[in-house]
Amino acid sequence: MIATHLPALQVVIPLLAAPICAMLRRGSHAWAWATVVSWTMPVIAVAILLQVLEGGTISYWIGSWEPPWGIEYRIDTANAFVLVLVSAIGAVVMPYARASLEREMPADRQVWYYTMYLLCLTGLLGMAATGDAFNVFVFMEIASLSSYVLIALGRDRRALVAAYQYLIVGTIGATFYVIGVGFLYVMTGTLNIADLAERLPLVENQRPVFVGLAFLTVGLSLKLALFPLHFWLPGAYAHAPSVATAFLAASATKVAIYLMLRFFFTVFGASYPLADLAIPALWIALSLAAIVLASITAIYENDVKRMLAFSSVAQIGYITLGIGLNSEAGLTGSIVHLFNHGLMKGALFLLVGGIAYSTGAVTVDRIAGLARRMPLTFAGLVIGGMSMVGVPGTVGFVSKWYLVLAAVERGWWWLAVLIVASSVLALVYMGRLVEAAYFRPAPASSAGDQEMPLSMLVPAWVLVGACVYFGLDTGLTAEVAAQAARGLLGTP
């Protein structure tokens, strides 16, 4: 009975939990409540994924209104996988949040942090679950507005400016998206994504459809921080509270990428082959620019959070590269890297947040010699860094393997070489951290620094462990990603 309502519960539970959370007066109560809610989310998401793997696409009619009149939640392998990622990251960061936030913000603000976090979770899960293009916009704004608040709650006054800039850019992105949907709606008279895919061939090659596609692409590219539309991301990630950075870095851009996949392949793919629109070439060019330029910027960055933020822009480049390759192997690489990058960037930001717990600001100079005082933290950082480089046995290797495979399949050897060679850049910026922490002498001022509390260390290491586990046992992630890719491409 309840199993049939899982898609709705996935979104409704955190939505209803948020106002209750706002009414709790103490930070610790709000934390306990938000943790319980966050922990039910992956249970539901995994149950949905199993249902989808077993019985195919789920179509849930909100209020029993038949689509395309009512809003439909339509879940296939691709968005079930994204639901699992987002809800799992949400569940892992919650135990971490308590100690980290107690250090980073006054008690009276913590309640608001947890409330906004639950709303943000609602928005992200809703964007992934829904099958209605306008409903996506509503959830996108729920997620965005709450994430602006999460960022503004950072302890530094620069967080306010970062949040304001993100608000301007994020709103322009969401508005571009809604303009694009408006054009499609005017042309087809429907907002249901599956219905759109069926009706678009009827208005083939008309200018408003292309204008709509252009607006959608730019709007979502702003949201997913595709180079050169990534300028909002480093500031937002650097100044947000540590735990918010880890959560948003691992989930928010990933959901936007999922939407891009959905529109490119499910909605337009059937009737407008992407290759005819020169989209793949453009995306490969922008992705390579992201990988190379953002990595180089990361190498010269002294603030570790900003370094990891630029590294995120570069890693998003790998994901969009897979979209540009426009083949089953390429999309598999994209989707598997979407998941894997969520794991490793989540792990790295949690570990850096743990260093910030003790040191305040985290710069390359400040962490000199700290590996001796925080052995577990930096051991995790080394493994996460290896994953970022793509060392075999970590998740980073699995993603790059599929991307190289897809490039070779096309006969583009130069691209395969570039993908492998670009790993060196990641090696350089992660290597700088390791070099500073392990091989430089510790200044006397760092004598008081010590390992973060266990409640923060365990969640961080769970993600580090996941980086290795899914790197060795690729059966689960790669299989599911391949099935999701087939679903998006419409091949059996």
Add this chain to the structure above:
Amino acid sequence: MAGAVAHFGNWVTVILMVIGLYVVLARGNLIKKLIGLSIFQTSVYLLYVGPGKILGGTPPIIAEGFTVYANPLPHVLILTAIVVGVATLALGLALVVRIHEAYGTIEEDEVLGREGDS
């Protein structure tokens, strides 16, 4: 005639859209940027509501003698979008108040100039 009226709506939409976006990009005052953002969002309301109106159409209530109905769905969608716009503007203004408290100015270049000495 009907065509000209329809195009008039589209022109207004596009002009508002470009004015809004220009103000966001060109102005350094944080409040003025938000005003631009609101104008930009308002243009989208027109983009949706405009095509929903059919000249000579009535509200979609089945009655004798009426065969042409206007589409009510865009209005409902835009009610939602207006709420989103109001929330965005409120949050944006709240952030500007906090920025003013923390930096003592709401000019973007002055704020960025003072970031270094925080």
